[in-house]
Amino acid sequence: MLNRAGLKAVDDFPGKATAYWLTECLVCGTVAHYRLDYIIEKVDSEKPCRACFWWQWNRSLYSGPPTVVEDISMVRLAARERGYEYLGPCFSPSMQGDPHRVQCRTCGKIEARSVGNMGGCSCRKSRARRTPPRKPGTSKLFKDSSSEYLSWWDHDLNSEQDWLTTQEKATRKIHWRCPEFGHQFVKSPASMWRCPECLKRRMSEIHSERRQYDDLSVADVPEVVVYWADERDPATIPINTFDQFMFTCEAGHMVRRRPMLKKCPVCRGQETKRALFAEAIANPEEPRMSAELAEQFHPNRNGKILMAALSPDSGRMVWWRDPNCGFEWQDTPGARDKRERLRCPRCESILDSLAYHYPDIADEWSPSNPQTAWQVRPTGQTRGYTPEWVCKSGHRWQATTASRTNGSLCPECSVAGKSKIELAYLEALSAIFPSVHSGLLIRSQKFTHARAWRPDIVIEADDGSRSVVVEYDGSYWHAEKSETDTKKSLDLIAADYNVVRLREHPLGSLPVSSDHYLELVAYGLTDDISRIVATIEDWMGKRQK
Structure with missing residues (x-):
């Protein structure tokens, strides 16, 4: 290609x-x-x-x-x-x-x-995010939410399990009952918006109202023609047209609008502006723009401008100050929340960054990454590299930002998914070898069966020789995984690793033939772990020679 x-x-x-x-x-x-x-x-x-x-x-x-x-x-x-x-x-x-x-x-x-x-x-470049990304483990149940559709839940058709487990933004189908007319319908909580039957009826009523004017012109409707200000003859213009013409209003505004539009757009905009200003006076600490932009609104250089009165799309030039580096500059709220969406022009940090929304995860961001945690998004892609992370214990590993914000932890510190016998071998090997890792993700261009493998235990060699992978194959979980275990072993050997497999009885032997492969029969927690660890140590010494 x-x-x-x-x-x-x-x-x-x-x-x-x-x-x-x-x-x-x-x-x-x-x-x-x-x-x-x-x-x-x-x-x-x-x-x-x-x-x-x-x-x-x-x-x-x-x-x-x-x-x-x-x-x-x-x-x-x-x-x-x-x-x-x-x-x-x-x-x-x-x-x-x-x-x-x-x-x-x-x-x-x-x-x-x-x-x-x-x-x-x-x-x-990115779209403005109006709501912050969800923190892991913070999904809200629908029954505990403040949704206006709580009373619409159909307890007769939905199970009690549905009621107890359905999340607020769930996409699974749920039965609902319109409280006004009793219409029954199926929708997901995430897509709930009015009763479909009631909406159809309302739209039918609107179309019926419009059909009353089908044969009338603007001149035939006194309450419309009184504000006509266009050069064309109103008797030749259908009242139902979607074309726009010049009208005046009671306040004297000259605007171009559709004949059937009942309210002057300028008057409506001024009413909205007055209402928003009154709300800003009453609640000066509740801005309409995003919380991240609001914290950068300069406290001293914007005079009488009320931050709470500024629209997120406002074109008014105001002063900003980055709380991290102290840089001050002028820009409009609308321009800041478009295209590049920079948090600070000097630092080139971005809005909605990993560091802003997930400071605890950002603390584990490795300084060796080509970007800072202020320059990547929680669920975005990092082009050209997979981020490296460093936990409080000093363990280093690679993972995408999306996997971290979805709850993944340091693979060595986490005990999730690791059996007791695996942890026992990890402890025994760590007591002998200086550099032992658990759950380390390995990537190699030499792999032919997968892009990456995550071995149980990796013993890093400190003398330039091959590192050693130790895999514990429990008889229950690996009963049907012989093919996968074989592929994993062959890939790791091809990538210059020595591989030790502890196959729990009665698992059969794998068809792997290599000087860099050792397979031992294991018997679970009844094993003499120190004896098997000594066998591994002896085999490693022979491989190094």
């Missing part, structure tokens, strides 16, 4: 089609990141290489060859302002409009872009 697209791989395949892969164009030599699914999509329609694409597109704008040479200093400045590091032109000489290689300072992705198409990396 890469050959068909005119590309060759620079790095190993990242493991999935949606991940960015560093490639080199066989035509122009430009090195850049592309997703495999993007390459497949473009390969039969246009050049996947963006350097070739933009070069051809730029040449198509001229009747002859371009004559103006690009000012590289201006391109470098434009790249810097849009969050990139400038790497150089894709072609020499670089004419005005030609593509250039840039690298995102946030995620490290390399792209070929012309100056006009240098709008910023997609990793820095």
Whole structure:
């Protein structure tokens, strides 16, 4: 597929089609990141290489060859302002409009872009989040919520178990009964919105009301024509049209609206504005914008502007101050909550970050990661790397931000999913070897059966020799897993690990033949663990020699 697209791989395949892969164009030599699914999509329609694409597109704008040479200093400045590091032109000489290689300072992705198409990396753009992400273990039961639909629950058709376990935002189907007319229907709690039968009836009533005006013009309706201010003859305009015309109102506002619109939009907006202002006076500590933006509203430099009166989409220029670094700047609430959604322009931290919503998890964010916990989102992707974490005990492991915010913990500190016998062997091996890990995730390009494996115990060698994986196969859980256990053993051996498998009686032996594989029969907690650990230690010594 890469050959068909005119590309060759620079790095190993990242493991999935949606991940960015560093490639080199066989035509122009430009090195850049592309997703495999993007390459497949473009390969039969246009050049996947963006350097070739933009070069051809730029040449198509001229009747002859371009004559103006690009000012590289201006391109470098434009790249810097849009969050990139400038790497150089894709072609020499670089004419005005030609593509250039840039690298995102946030995620490290390399792209070929012309100056006009240098709008910023997609990793820095996101939608505004109106509600904070859910904390793990904080799902609310529907019966304990303040939902207006609690009285709609049909206790006759739903089981008692449903009532006790259904969450507030559940997507499973539940029976409901309209309290006004007794209509019965099925919907999920997450999609509850009015009674479907009542809604149909109301819509039918609205259509019936409109049909009364089907043959009337604006001139035939006195309460509408009295405010007519358009140049056209109202007798020629159907009252039911959705087109807009000029009207006045009792307050003298001149607006363009539909004839059937009963209220002046300007008057309605002013009423809403007055109501919101009155609410802001009454509750000055309850802003309409997000809590994270509200805490950055400058306490001293905004004069008489009420933060509680500002709309989240307001275009009013106000002062902000980042509580972390103290940087002060001006911007509008609407602009801050769009596109890049930066928390601080100087630090390049982002809104709705992992550090803001999950400070406890962010404390375990490793300083070796290319980004800080203020620059990644709780459920977002980190392009080009899997984050490393460091727990309070000093254990290091890799996991996505989504898995951490969904409740995953340090695999070595957690005892969840680990049997008593496995923990007993872990304790015995830790007493002999200086570097022993439990639940460590191993990734290797040499694996052929899976992208990653999580062994029970890993003994790291401190002399450059092969590390040792110890797997305990309980007879109950591994009775039907011989094929998987075999694949796991072969992959780990191929990735330069020595593998020890303790197969609990009466499990059979695995078809693995290698000098780097040891299989022992185990008998659960009745074993002499120290004897088996001594056997492992002796075997490891022979393998090192």
